[in-house]
Amino acid sequence: MSPQPVDTLKGFGVTFKQIFKKPITMQYPEYKRPVYPRFRGRHRLWRHENGLEKCVGCSLCAAACPADCIRVVAAENTSDNRVSPGERYARIYEINLSRCIFCGYCELACPFDAITLGNDYELAEYDRDDQIYTKDMLLAEPIKQVPVADAELYDTPIPYYRAYS
Amino acid sequence: MSEPWWISAIKGFVIINIVLLTFAYTTLLERKALARMQLRYGPNRAGPYGLLQPIADLVKLVRKESFFPTAAIDIPYILAPIVSAFTALAAFAVIPWGKGWEIWHYHVNGVVANVPISLILIFALGSIGIYGFIVGGWASESKFSLLGSMRTCAQLVSYEVSLALSVLGVVITAGSLSLVNIVDNQANSLWYVVPQAVGFLVFVISGVAETSRAPFDLPEAEQELVAGYHTEYSGMRWGLFQLAEYVNLITLSALAITLFLGGWHFPFAHGVDFLGPLWFFLKLLALLFVFIWLRATLPRLRYDQLMSFGWKILLPVATVNAFVTALVVVWVN
Numbered sequence: 001m002s003p004q005p006v007d008t009l010k011g012f013g014v015t016f017k018q019i020f021k022k023p024i025t026m027q028y029p030e031y032k033r034p035v036y037p038r039f040r041g042r043h044r045l046w047r048h049e050n051g052l053e054k055c056v057g058c059s060l061c062a063a064a065c066p067a068d069c070i071r072v073v074a075a076e077n078t079s080d081n082r083v084s085p086g087e088r089y090a091r092i093y094e095i096n097l098s099r100c101i102f103c104g105y106c107e108l109a110c111p112f113d114a115i116t117l118g119n120d121y122e123l124a125e126y127d128r129d130d131q132i133y134t135k136d137m138l139l140a141e142p143i144k145q146v147p148v149a150d151a152e153l154y155d156t157p158i159p160y161y162r163a164y165s
Numbered sequence: 166m167s168e169p170w171w172i173s174a175i176k177g178f179v180i181i182n183i184v185l186l187t188f189a190y191t192t193l194l195e196r197k198a199l200a201r202m203q204l205r206y207g208p209n210r211a212g213p214y215g216l217l218q219p220i221a222d223l224v225k226l227v228r229k230e231s232f233f234p235t236a237a238i239d240i241p242y243i244l245a246p247i248v249s250a251f252t253a254l255a256a257f258a259v260i261p262w263g264k265g266w267e268i269w270h271y272h273v274n275g276v277v278a279n280v281p282i283s284l285i286l287i288f289a290l291g292s293i294g295i296y297g298f299i300v301g302g303w304a305s306e307s308k309f310s311l312l313g314s315m316r317t318c319a320q321l322v323s324y325e326v327s328l329a330l331s332v333l334g335v336v337i338t339a340g341s342l343s344l345v346n347i348v349d350n351q352a353n354s355l356w357y358v359v360p361q362a363v364g365f366l367v368f369v370i371s372g373v374a375e376t377s378r379a380p381f382d383l384p385e386a387e388q389e390l391v392a393g394y395h396t397e398y399s400g401m402r403w404g405l406f407q408l409a410e411y412v413n414l415i416t417l418s419a420l421a422i423t424l425f426l427g428g429w430h431f432p433f434a435h436g437v438d439f440l441g442p443l444w445f446f447l448k449l450l451a452l453l454f455v456f457i458w459l460r461a462t463l464p465r466l467r468y469d470q471l472m473s474f475g476w477k478i479l480l481p482v483a484t485v486n487a488f489v490t491a492l493v494v495v496w497v498n
Binding site: 008011012014015016018019021023024025027 | 205462
């Protein structure tokens, strides 16, 4: 390779001009880039309109999980303590978020649409024990909301069978 | 002019602190300038515009565990960074940064120690600093460190020859080895960068290689050598090696300014020369920016390319420059 002094000097000009251009970094906590609507974030457990939980404690999600991070212990629904429609409910439902790989297999495996992956990704904790989310934490709305991109623009319409099931 | 020893001691103390502060903020300047040239922000979280980042780095290094490998040889392992840092800082004792002032009834020189052979002293200190790198890598008793330090020292020693020869032209033109005399001579005639342009170029290139900066930073190439001679160092001992590297860079820039760019003089007018340290500092910042610019632009040279460039191209050019300067000076007189 023969030396190219003129091209090297032009290279210096290029680097110098870049100082005056605006950097393309997105500064994270001040600006959070919106996620797509189907982004696989923290799990959420859902309820029916009448307040009963959808989860019946069948453990199909625990069986499907590749990382084995869901723990389900079922209990009988008694007439005075009716938590879910059906015979059983999940008495203990815990997900270990430090083991979860956010693949979405539990969402695909659930026959009742009880568990889905929501959009929350700000899950940092100071202690490893705080990363085990219990049932009431998963049932609740996330405390911090992340910006989500416009569903009209970035998502496919929900099919009829799902909207009216 | 001689002055009481305690004035020199106070000046030495002040200069060391200023150099250390400059070192700390040079690391920040490098990260921010390098980032801006790469279309990103540098550190901007630690304080406003990242100004507390060097302090955060210092606290981190001090609190980090300086682990001591069992296989390392005790005394040389501990002494190596100390020697490097010491010689890097000691070179600043002879660099002139202002003309003398009269404060109360004491005369204060513009240099910490006015030695007649200050230029040779700086080169001698630089050579001793290389001992720190050799011994550090060797005493770590690790293959990566040994190879890294051998490569580093071969590079440093090769370019030291060209560095000394490039300065010979200035010495012949000024007729003196004392840095104070060289700066004073530049006040009356052109700055030596104009008649000694080739010498300046050789000095800058050798200087970049001498301090292991890009594009000659093969000793620091993580992909090849883990981290070279400072692989087995951590915490503040590693911090001392970084200090030695950056203070070497600052010293080299200061030397380039003193020898070629007129030292603490302002370019055309001479009435503002009492502000000498300010012009010196501004020129230092400009030259440091040029070194950072070099790092952002040029890719790294391979080791054999580096050595062949140093011995086959730079050394002959420096020799011819010295020879021609000597001929011209004899012919003019």
